[in-house]
Amino acid sequence: MTRKRILFLVRHPPYGSAVAQEILDAILVAGVFEQDVSVLFADDGIYQLLAAQHGGLLGARDVAKALGALPAYDVEQIYVAAEAMRLRHLDASDFVLPVRVLEPQAIADLLSQQHTVVSG
C-alpha cells in the first residue's frame, strides 16, 4: 500500500466538546499507520496548542499534553494558520509544539498536495 498524504484540519477549541480529543486519537493512529501525516490548526483549533491550559480542572484530559506526544508518533508536520493567530493575538511561543505558520496562499498549496483532508 502506498503512503498517502493525510492532513487533519483542526478547527475546534480544545474543550466544550469531544471533537478535539477524538480527532487527536485519529491523528495518532494515522501516525502509527506510517502515512505522511500533517496537521493544520486553524480558527479556534489553535487554542488546542496553548501550553498554558489545564483541562484537568474541567474533568477532561489535557489536550496540550496529548498534543505533545505527536512527534513520538512520527507526526511532525504541524502547521498553524497565520490569520487565526493574528485574530486571537497569539504567538508561536505560546504553543506547546514547534509549528510552521502559514499564510493563506501557503495553506492553499498545502491542501492541494494532500490525498485526503480529514476535518476535525
Next chain:
Amino acid sequence: MQFALVVYGAPYAQQAPLTALEFARTALKQGHGVSRVFFYLDGVHNASALLVPPQDERDIVAEWVALAETHGIELAICIAASLKRGLIGPDEAARYDKPAHNLHPAFVVAGLGQLIDAAMISDRMLTFAP
C-alpha cells in the same frame, strides 16, 4: 471514483447523517463506488438498533442498512467512540458485564485503523461533521 465517508453527527440531532446518505445515494447513482462509511464521534449513534423515529420522519438507521445491503457498503463504527457512548454489541455487553446491547447487526465494530485504512483504499474520503 471510490469514496469513503466519515460521519461525525448523530441522527435526529445533526444534519450530517442525512447529508452523508444523500451524497452516497447520488454518488452511487452517478456510477461511483462507496467502499466504507465510518461512524465516529457522535456519529456512532447511527448504529443503534433501538431508535424509534416518529412515523412522519425518516428512519435513518434503516436507510443506512438498506443502502449498505444493496450496494455492499461496509458500515463501521469506532469501538472506542461507541463503547463510551453506550453503543455496544452482544460481545462487548458480555465482556463488560452490561445488562443489554443495542448495536444494529448491520454495523461492524472497528478500530480507528479502519478510518485511516478508508483513506488509503479510497480515491476520496469525505467527512460529514455537524
